[in-house]
Amino acid sequence: MSHKRDNFDYIWIFMGSGARTPTAVFTTYEEADTWIRENGLYGYLSEYPVGISVYDWAIACGYHKPGKPHHFSRPHIQQFGSAYLEHHHYAHPHHQYLDHVLHHVPGKIKQSVLHAYPHVRLQPEDGFIPLAQCNLVMLVGMTGSGKSTTLQHLRNDATLNFTEAIPSRRQLADLILIPTAQHLKNEPIAPVKERVTRFEYTRHFRDSFAPGGTAEAFTWLYCDLPQTLILSEGVRGQNEIDYVLEHTRWRIAELWVDPVTRLQRLSSRNEAFDAVTDASAEDLTFLPDDRIDEVRHALANGTITPEAITTVRAETISYGNQPYDAHNQTENYHCFTIDNLTPPAVAQQVTTWIKTGEVQ
Numbered sequence: 256m257s258h259k260r261d262n263f264d265y266i267w268i269f270m271g272s273g274a275r276t277p278t279a280v281f282t283t284y285e286e287a288d289t290w291i292r293e294n295g296l297y298g299y300l301s302e303y304p305v306g307i308s309v310y311d312w313a314i315a316c317g318y319h320k321p322g323k324p325h326h327f328s329r330p331h332i333q334q335f336g337s338a339y340l341e342h343h344h345y346a347h348p349h350h351q352y353l354d355h356v357l358h359h360v361p362g363k364i365k366q367s368v369l370h371a372y373p374h375v376r377l378q379p380e381d382g383f384i385p386l387a388q389c390n391l392v393m394l395v396g397m398t399g400s401g402k403s404t405t406l407q408h409l410r411n412d413a414t415l416n417f418t419e420a421i422p423s424r425r426q427l428a429d430l431i432l433i434p435t436a437q438h439l440k441n442e443p444i445a446p447v448k449e450r451v452t453r454f455e456y457t458r459h460f461r462d463s464f465a466p467g468g469t470a471e472a473f474t475w476l477y478c479d480l481p482q483t484l485i486l487s488e489g490v491r492g493q494n495e496i497d498y499v500l501e502h503t504r505w506r507i508a509e510l511w512v513d514p515v516t517r518l519q520r521l522s523s524r525n526e527a528f529d530a531v532t533d534a535s536a537e538d539l540t541f542l543p544d545d546r547i548d549e550v551r552h553a554l555a556n557g558t559i560t561p562e563a564i565t566t567v568r569a570e571t572i573s574y575g576n577q578p579y580d581a582h583n584q585t586e587n588y589h590c591f592t593i594d595n596l597t598p599p600a601v602a603q604q605v606t607t608w609i610k611t612g613e614v615q
Contacts (some may be wrong), residue, residue: 261316264305271298284341291345300508302341305428307570310335340485348465349475352435353378359444360434368430374420375478383477386421387503390607391485394578395496396510397570399524399563401487401593401601405510408602409486415606417484420491421476424469424489428453432460439463451530456571460571474502484609492574500587507588508605511578514567515546516594519553521563536561541571589614 271278278298281287288299304312309331313319318339325331346354348532356366357377369377372597396402409415416609422430434444435454447453461468470490478485490499499505512520536554539547553559578590589608593601608614 265302265310266305267300269296269298269300270302271296274298280333286358288343289525297345297347300343304340307542308332309340313337315340319337348471348540351431351464352431352475356435356438356444359438361446362510364429364434364446368422368426371426372420372422374418374479375422377475379477383472383479384437384481386478387474387505389478389481389485389504390483391421391487391503392417392489393490393499393505393507394486394510394605395491395507396512397491397517397574398566399520400510400512401520401598402510404598405605406486406488408598409606412606413483415609417486418480419487420480420483420485421473421478421487421489423487424491427469427472427489428457430468431475432457435464436460441521441532442497450566451569453575458573461494466494467502468480468492468495470495470498470499471502474498493577493579494574496579496588498610500585505587506532506609507579508577508608509588509590510601511581511590511592513594514542514576516558518550518559518563518567520560521566522560531562531565534561534565536544536564538568539564541568543576 265279267284268277269279269281269287269291278296279287279290281290284302291298298473303309307315310319313335314321316339317336318337321327369375375386381428394402394406406419409417421532429446433447433453433456436459437444449454457469465471467474468490473487473489483606490496496507496509499507522559539550542550550559550564554561554564578592579585580588581590581592591601591604591608591614596604604614
C-alpha cells in the first residue's frame with residue numbers, strides 16, 4: 256500500500272540512468288532504496304502523488320498558485336514538477352568522487368600518483384579507453400605472499416613484454432579509497448600510514464560506497480595502452496576478484512601461501528609500510544584451529560611477532576583467509592600454491608600461464 260500524506264497516496268518511481276521510461280515503481284521509499292542499492296543502480300528516485308497530476312496536486316496543497324496566462328498552458332502543465340515532492344539522486348561512485356572528494360586530496364598525493372603515470376587518466380579523454388577494457392593481468396596475494404618478489408623476477412624475464420603503467424594498490428588507496436572514506440566519515444582528508452587504519456578505511460570505502468572496493472576504483476581509470484600487456488598487483492580478496500571477473504576482461508593470477516608462512520615472512524621483512532600501532536597477539540581466531548598452537552609457540556620463540564599477527568588479522572577481516580578458487584575452475588583466473596616453490600619457479604609458472612593460459 257502506498258504511503259499517505261496531505262490526504263494523498265504516494266508512490267516512488269525509479270528512472271535508471273540512460274533509461275527512456277521508468278525502470279521500477281514502489282509503494283514505499285524503503286523498498287525502493289533497498290532494491291536500488293542491492294542491485295548497484297544509478298538514476299533518480301522520485302515521489303509522485305497517486306490519482307492526480309503533479310500540477311493539480313501542487314495547487315491542491317497550496318504549493319503552486321497559478322496567476323499568469325502561461326500557468327494554464329499545455330506546456331506548463333505537462334512539464335510541471337515540484338520541489339515539494341522528494342527526489343533522490345543515486346550517482347555513480349566515480350562521479351561522486353570526482354565532484355566531492357578529488358579537489359580535497361592533498362596536492363602532494365595527486366602529483367605523486369597522477370604525474371607518475373602519464374598513460375592514466377581519472378576522466379575520459381581522447382585516445383584513452385576504460386582500464387576495464389585493457390589487456391591487464393592482476394597479480395593477487397595477501398601481504399607476505401611474495402607479490403613484490405614475483406614481480407621483480409617477471410621484470411627480469413626478457414621473454415615477457417609488459418608495462419606497469421598504472422598506479423599500485425597502495426597509491427590508489429592514497430588517491431581514492433582513503434580520502435573517500437574520510438569524506439564519508441566527515442573527517443579531514445589526510446594521508447594515513449598506519450597499516451590497520453588503512454585496512455579500516457579501505458573496508459569502509461567498500462562497505463559504504465563502492466561494493467567492488469579497490470577493484471572497482473581501478474575500473475574508474477582510463478588508459479591509452481589498449482593492446483599492451485599491463486601487469487599490476489592491485490586487487491585482493493574474493494569480493495574484489497568477483498568484481499574483476501564480472502566487470503573487466505582482466506586475468507587474475509593469485510599467489511597463495513600458508514598463513515603461518517605469511518606470518519613468518521612478515522615478522523622478518525622490516526618494511527616501513529608494515530608499521531602498526533597497538534600490536535596484539537591475543538586474538539588468533541582468524542587462523543585455522545589446527546594452526547593456533549603452532550603460532551603461539553612461534554610467538555614465544557620470536558619467529559612470529561605481534562605486529563605480523565595484527566596485520567594479518569586485520570587483512571583477514573577485510574579479505575578472508577581462503578583462495579578464491581583453489582581448484583582452478585574459474586575462467587581468467589589461476590591460483591598458484593607456492594609454499595614449496597622458489598621465487599624464480601613461481602615467476603616461471605606465472606609467465607607460462609600469462610603466455611599460454613596453462614601451468615606446467
